[in-house]
Amino acid sequence: xxxxxxxxxxxxxxxxxxxxxxxxxxxxxxxxxxxxxxxxxxxxxxxxxxxxxxxxxxxxxxxxxxxxxxxxxxxxxxxxxxxxxxxxxxxxxxxxxxxxxxxxxxxxxxxxxxxxxxxxxxxxxxxxxxxxxxxxxxxxxxxxxxxxxxxxxxxxxxxxxxxxxxxxxxxxxxxxxxxxxxxxxxxxxxxxxxxxxxxxxxxxxxxxxxxxxxxxxxxxxxxxxxxxxxxxxxxxxxxxxxxxxxxxxxxxxxxxxxxxxxxxxxxxxxxxxxxxxxxxxxxxxxxxxx
Numbered sequence: 396x397x398x399x400x401x402x403x404x405x406x407x408x409x410x411x412x413x414x415x416x417x418x419x420x421x422x423x424x425x426x427x428x429x430x431x432x433x434x435x436x437x438x439x440x441x442x443x444x445x446x447x448x449x450x451x452x453x454x455x456x457x458x459x460x461x462x463x464x465x466x467x468x469x470x471x472x473x474x475x476x477x478x479x480x481x482x483x484x485x486x487x488x489x490x491x492x493x494x495x496x497x498x499x500x501x502x503x504x505x506x507x508x509x510x511x512x513x514x515x516x517x518x519x520x521x522x523x524x525x526x527x528x529x530x531x532x533x534x535x536x537x538x539x540x541x542x543x544x545x546x547x548x549x550x551x552x553x554x555x556x557x558x559x560x561x562x563x564x565x566x567x568x569x570x571x572x573x574x575x576x577x578x579x580x581x582x583x584x585x586x587x588x589x590x591x592x593x594x595x596x597x598x599x600x601x602x603x604x605x606x607x608x609x610x611x612x613x614x615x616x617x618x619x620x621x622x623x624x625x626x627x628x629x630x631x632x633x634x635x636x637x638x639x640x641x642x643x644x645x646x647x648x649x650x651x652x653x654x655x656x657x658x659x660x661x662x663x664x665x666x667x668x669x670x671x672x673x674x675x676x677x678x679x680x681x682x683x684x685x
Contacts, residue, residue, distance in 0.1 A: 428499045431482040435473035439465030443506050446472040449515025451559035451603050453479025459671035477602030488605040490615030493520045498528055510682060512536040519543055523615060526623050535628040536678055539639045539664050545616045552607045560600045567591040576635040576663030621650035628654040629681040633662030
């Protein structure tokens with residue numbers, strides 16, 4: 396029992412130290428939004444792109460994209476409220492919550508208009524934002540967007556929560572297999588261990604659970620609102636994504652008026668990580684196509 400407690404304390408110390416090292420190495424910036432600290436990275440000049448991560452993720456998911464995109468744009472990748480290294484108040488999280496914080500973030504940063512690029516849950520937030528604050532959105536890029544059509548009728552909050560919050564190496568392996576189609580390198584023992592430590596350092600379990608519960612209760616769903624997205628939209632979808640099925644993309648392609656859809660044959664749920672060069676090129680081509 397004593398050994399187990401010592402090991403637990405040791406792991407917590409490692410997680411805390413790693414979080415501090417990551418923040419220092421990445422030179423994360425901070426801003427106060429509604430009294431809460433939001434962490435973000437900003438790089439480049441020109442029109443603004445805001446990168447929005449998915450459920451149980453953080454701004455590190457965009458590591459392979461920030462440098463290339465920032466050569467032509469002012470790129471901001473942020474940890475949304477309740478995720479990553481941003482503050483995590485114990486509030487009932489939902490899509491509207493994330494939209495409200497994003498809007499105030501833009502106000503605080505004096506960003507009048509931006510292109511929103513969202514992966515998974517981030518695509519849901521970007522879409523909700525594009526409807527509520529269309530005047531603030533230049534273009535929209537939805538990358539394997541989740542939750543726009545809600546959850547399956549038989550969705551189980553506890554099962555989704557357990558998947559998004561791995562606590563063992565086996566759980567972490569299952570998580571990686573579902574997030575990345577190209578996953579062999581990430582499943583190596585040392586990489587797996589580092590991934591688990593990093594995931595635990597975010598401590599976003601409460602946020603994840605509250606967000607899932609809001610979806611099960613039918614809050615902020617978009618099926619009937621997709622037709623209201625009039626902004627030019629690029630949809631990028633990994634063909635091998637087990638989380639967002641292709642039928643969802645067909646529905647989005649049919650209902651969002653002004654869209655271009657690109658399917659990535661060698662990607663799962665995270666094309667920007669698995670095929671970054673293609674992703675960066677496709678996004679830049681779309682943004683530069685006036």
